[in-house]
Amino acid sequence: MAVSDDFALQSVKVAMTPWERFDEFLQARGKRITRQRRLIVEQVYASHEHFDADQLIDLIHATPEGAKASRATVYRTLGDMVDAGLLRKMVLGGREVYEHDYGYPQHDHLFCSSCQALIEFSSDELIRIRDAVAATHQFRAQSHRLIITGICADCRSSRSRNRHQDRV
Ligand SMILES: [Zn+2]
Ligand SMILES: [Zn+2]
Numbered sequence: 001m002a003v004s005d006d007f008a009l010q011s012v013k014v015a016m017t018p019w020e021r022f023d024e025f026l027q028a029r030g031k032r033i034t035r036q037r038r039l040i041v042e043q044v045y046a047s048h049e050h051f052d053a054d055q056l057i058d059l060i061h062a063t064p065e066g067a068k069a070s071r072a073t074v075y076r077t078l079g080d081m082v083d084a085g086l087l088r089k090m091v092l093g094g095r096e097v098y099e100h101d102y103g104y105p106q107h108d109h110l111f112c113s114s115c116q117a118l119i120e121f122s123s124d125e126l127i128r129i130r131d132a133v134a135a136t137h138q139f140r141a142q143s144h145r146l147i148i149t150g151i152c153a154d155c156r157s158s159r160s161r162n163r164h165q166d167r168v
Contacts, residue, residue, distance in 0.1 A: 011048075014103045018045050018086050021102060025084035036069050040077045044087070050099045050118050053078060090147065092118065106143065112152035119152070 016024070019041050026033050043060055044051075057074050060066035078098060081087040088101040092111050097118075108126065110119040126146070134141040151159070 011103050012105050018102055022081065022084050022086060026080070031080070035065065036073055037077050037080075039063065039066050040069070040074060041081065041086070044081065044098075045100070048100055048104065050097045052095055052097050056098075088145075090145070092116070092147065108146040108148070110148045110150065110152070112155055113149055114151050114155040117152050117154070 014021075019038060022037075022041050023033060026037070040056070040060060043056065043063070043066070053071075053075060056078070057069075057071055060069050060074060078087065078089075082089050082098075084102075086100070086102045087098045090097050090099070090109070092109075093113060093116060105122065106127075107120045107122040110121065111117075112119075130141050130144050
C-alpha cells in the first residue's frame with residue numbers, strides 16, 4: 001500500500017528523534033529498552049509508508065539482527081509506539097494499517113475499496129470546517145481523522161473501459 005507520489009507531504013521539524021522520544025516514553029513507564037525494540041523503531045522510520053504488522057515483521061526478519069524477533073515483540077512495540085504518539089493506527093478494508101504520526105503533518109486519506117490505494121491529502125478548508133464545528137460545541141479540536149472511501153481514478157477508468165468493451 002504505497003503512498004501516492006503526486007502528493008508528498010513535507011516532514012515537520014521535531015525536537016527529538018523518534019527513537020529518543022520512544023526511549024523517553026519507555027523509561028517513564030519502566031519498560032525495558034532492548035536492541036530489538038530499537039531495531040523495530042528504526043525499521044518503521046526507514047521510510048514513510050502505510051504498513052501492517054505482517055509487512056513490518058517480514059522486513060524485520062530480513063535483517064540479520066531482527067531474524068529472531070518474535071511477532072509478540074513486534075505487536076507489543078507497535079502498540080507502545082501508538083501510545084507514545086509515534087504512530088497512528090487506522091482500519092482500512094478490515095486491515096489494521098500504521099503510519100508515522102511523529103514528525104509528519106496532519107493529513108487525511110482517500111481509500112480505494114477496489115485496489116486498496118491510499119492517497120494522502122491535506123485541506124485547510126477542512127480544518128476550518130472542523131474548527132468551526134468544534135466551536136459551536138465550545139470544543140477545542142486537537143486532531144481529527146477522515147477517511148474517504150470510494151473508487152480511485154485508475155479503477156474508475158478501467159471500469160468504464162471494460163463496460164465499453166462489453167458493448168462492442
Ligand atoms: Zn483503485
Ligand atoms: Zn497517511
